[in-house]
Amino acid sequence: MRVLCSSTLIGEFFVIGFAGLVAMKDASLAMSTVWWVCGVAMVLSVLLCGMITRPGGVQMGWALQIALVASGFVVPVMFFLGAVFAVLWWASVHYGRKIDAVKADWAARQEAESAGA
Helix, strand or coil, rough: HHHHHHHHHHHHHHHHHHHHHCCCCCCCCCHHHHHHHHHHHHHHHHHHHCCCCCCCCCHHHHHHHHHHHHHHCCCCCCHHHHEEEEEHHHHHHHHHHHHHHHHHHHHHHHHHHHHCC
16 A cells, blocks of 8 residues: 555655645746645645555545545646546555555465464
């Protein structure tokens, strides 16, 4: 699960940065505000890569997905990109857990075979 979720979060890192560049063109937004918000979100996406397997890591990832979709109120294309990344996040968590279960089962079988040999 860690690899899939981390890949999604690193992709979001870049999307958030590019969304910040687009948001800078809005004259009603202060550049410092845009970069504070984007910077915090970008740092959070990188920090979450290391927190995925810890308690609350997946939930914090969901909070980031919600914030990404909500950023569409500032940069409208983020409604679409946020939804795409929310689906990717769901798939990363869902299939990542399945892959982890298969790996654990395989490791247990390998251990049992080596102990029985």
